[in-house]
Amino acid sequence: MNGLIAHAVVMDENRRLLILKRTMIKRGKANFLGGQWDIPGGTVEPREMPRDAAVRETMEEVGLEVEIHEIVYETSNYDQTKDKVFTTLFYTCGVIGKKNIVLDLEEHDDYQWVTLEEVCAMDDTALVPYMKRLAQIMKKHIATQDFKI
Numbered sequence: 001m002n003g004l005i006a007h008a009v010v011m012d013e014n015r016r017l018l019i020l021k022r023t024m025i026k027r028g029k030a031n032f033l034g035g036q037w038d039i040p041g042g043t044v045e046p047r048e049m050p051r052d053a054a055v056r057e058t059m060e061e062v063g064l065e066v067e068i069h070e071i072v073y074e075t076s077n078y079d080q081t082k083d084k085v086f087t088t089l090f091y092t093c094g095v096i097g098k099k100n101i102v103l104d105l106e107e108h109d110d111y112q113w114v115t116l117e118e119v120c121a122m123d124d125t126a127l128v129p130y131m132k133r134l135a136q137i138m139k140k141h142i143a144t145q146d147f148k149i
Contacts, residue, residue, distance in 0.1 A: 005088040006054040007041030008066055009138060010095060012113055017135070019119070020061065020103070021110040022128070037112075037119075038128045040064075041088075054091045062111065063102030066093040073137045075130055090134060092141070116142075 010018040017039070024034040040061045044053040051068040058066045073090040101111055119127070119135035 003082075003084050003086045004044040004050060004053075005041060005086060006044050006050040006057065007039050007088060007090045008054040008058040008068070008093045009072060009090055009134070010040060010058065010062075010064065010066060010093060011138075012095075012099060014113075015142060016113040016115055017119060017138070018062070018101075019112050019114055019131075020108040023105070023107060023109050026106060031107075033128050036128045037122070037126055037131060038108075039090075039131075039134075041090075050089050051091060054089075054093070058093070061104050061107055063100065065096040067096055068093050072141050073130075073134055075133075088130065090137075 012018070019037045019039060022034050022036055022038050023031050025031060026034070040058040041054060042057040042061075044050050048056075054068060055066055058064050069092040071089055072092050074087065076085055076087040078085050103109070103111060116135040116139045120132055120139075122131075124132070
């Protein structure tokens with residue numbers, strides 16, 4: 001059995017990344033990776049396209065409407081406790097309209113706009129496991145592409 005997760009890499013005009021701090025408690029239970037910094041995203045629903053899930057999750061979690069550009073990173077891992085492979089897709093995107101962040105406080109209790117260098121300098125325990133690798137990939141992507149925001 002497999003699970004699919006889609007994330008939106010939201011950056012501003014200064015090439016700062018939107019990161020969200022995961023709540024410690026979510027819907028009355030300990031939140032997976034609670035207290036760590038992440039980016040908008042979540043589980044792809046049945047019959048939902050992954051890019052549509054990234055758009056939906058970004059709207060639900062931070063109130064931003066985004067337009068998906070491309071996949072920049074994919075990672076998979078096997079969760080023994082669930083006997084399930086999880087594949088995560090990371091999409092670059094652009095914000096449509098104003099960048100007014102409205103957090104879903106059930107999922108995230110803080111946000112920041114940070115440079116990719118700042119992400120790389122953060123303590124590993126402060127970040128979800130893929131964040132530094134994603135920041136490194138985005139640095140290369142921006143350097144070698146005509147990066148759209």
